[in-house]
Amino acid sequence: MPPGNDVIPNNQPKLFAFGRLPIQRRLPVFVGILLLAIVLIFSWLSYLGVRNASVAMASELPAASYRKTADLYLGWIFITGIMAVVIGSAGGWIMGRSITRPLYELNRVAAAIAEGDYSARANVYSRDELGKLAGSINIMAARVNEALEDLEQKVEETTRELQTVTTDVNDQRENEKKKDEFISIASHELRTPLTIIKAFFQITVKDMDPAFRSYHLIGKAARQLNRMERLIGDLLDVSRINAGKMQYNEEAFDFQQLLKDAVDNVQQIFPHHQMVIENQVSVMLHGDRHRIEQVIINLLNNAVKYSPGADKVLIRAGMNGHNLVVTIEDFGIGIDESHIGELFDRFYRVDGGHNYQGLGLGLFISSEIIKRHRGSISVKSEPGKGSAFTFQLPVASSN
Numbered sequence: 133m134p135p136g137n138d139v140i141p142n143n144q145p146k147l148f149a150f151g152r153l154p155i156q157r158r159l160p161v162f163v164g165i166l167l168l169a170i171v172l173i174f175s176w177l178s179y180l181g182v183r184n185a186s187v188a189m190a191s192e193l194p195a196a197s198y199r200k201t202a203d204l205y206l207g208w209i210f211i212t213g214i215m216a217v218v219i220g221s222a223g224g225w226i227m228g229r230s231i232t233r234p235l236y237e238l239n240r241v242a243a244a245i246a247e248g249d250y251s252a253r254a255n256v257y258s259r260d261e262l263g264k265l266a267g268s269i270n271i272m273a274a275r276v277n278e279a280l281e282d283l284e285q286k287v288e289e290t291t292r293e294l295q296t297v298t299t300d301v302n303d304q305r306e307n308e309k310k311k312d313e314f315i316s317i318a319s320h321e322l323r324t325p326l327t328i329i330k331a332f333f334q335i336t337v338k339d340m341d342p343a344f345r346s347y348h349l350i351g352k353a354a355r356q357l358n359r360m361e362r363l364i365g366d367l368l369d370v371s372r373i374n375a376g377k378m379q380y381n382e383e384a385f386d387f388q389q390l391l392k393d394a395v396d397n398v399q400q401i402f403p404h405h406q407m408v409i410e411n412q413v414s415v416m417l418h419g420d421r422h423r424i425e426q427v428i429i430n431l432l433n434n435a436v437k438y439s440p441g442a443d444k445v446l447i448r449a450g451m452n453g454h455n456l457v458v459t460i461e462d463f464g465i466g467i468d469e470s471h472i473g474e475l476f477d478r479f480y481r482v483d484g485g486h487n488y489q490g491l492g493l494g495l496f497i498s499s500e501i502i503k504r505h506r507g508s509i510s511v512k513s514e515p516g517k518g519s520a521f522t523f524q525l526p527v528a529s530s531n
Contacts, residue, residue: 234258234266237255237256238254238265238269250274254266326357330361333354334354366497370497373497378500382418384418385416386415386416386417388412390428395428395447397429398429406443407432407445413450415527423505426497427502428458430494431460431523432445433494434495434521439465442462446462451527454527455507455527456524458524465518466513466517466518467515477496478492480496502523507523507525508523508524
């Protein structure tokens, strides 16, 4: 409620209404009452003086002259009293305004700040304590208003940035969706003609004399077809993973035999690299045998691909509590630490100044397969010394 607009309840006695008036209205009344009391006391004392003097004067002055002098004297006393009351009330009002106006200003500014209006200022210019308080409140309001404006500006800038980021994220999602659709369609469309060409090559090689020069050329072409078949398979796997349609045929199998078969298959493809199983463990694992073998073959292929100057790949398998731990280590070019965090992302490749073939899907697919088997995969690497990929899979406690 604004100052000066106090409302007296209906059930409040009128006698107490004066106590609810603001101070700027009460002070002149107080001063006027005080001056009136002083005048009345002065008049009473004067009256007593006149009365005592009248006894002495009655014997010396005629009665008419005495009354005239007494009336004149009392009249001046009355007029002086009225003037004192008026002047005192006016002075009290002026003094009350000078005292209460700064308080009114401070109250107005405080109410405005409480309502959130930090642009309000107290118009008090005196050099007393109230003036200093008003100056401090004005400085505080100015600083708060400045900080609020800066905050609003930062909020607007952040909002615009978030809108831009949201737009970019939506565009990126749309592009990823279109790319996934293209990959899915292209992979399915390429798979059929590739299978037919591969069958023709197999029939041709079967009926051809190995002495012919074309026999070796067809063999090279068949190996490129196998490579293309693996790439198309990776694209199909990525499409299935993104769509949540990756199929897993879980069963119990002998991991030791699986590891041996996978190493033998890769050894035949890369006879110039020696695949060494330093440690192995006999354990029955529950999962998709084909997908786990796919992970091992992917890691072995990468170990050979990224170690052109080396001729050895180490394979270690063991148990850590109820987890099967498999490590495949090479002695190739290694990976810089800045690439480790994104290494298992889709289509991410680390060329390191070399042109290596591939789409950057093998590690992404391997990571997804291990995660679906409730396991984990990690890598330790040092540029120029090689890399060691490790994956862990939970094993039933009965093993």
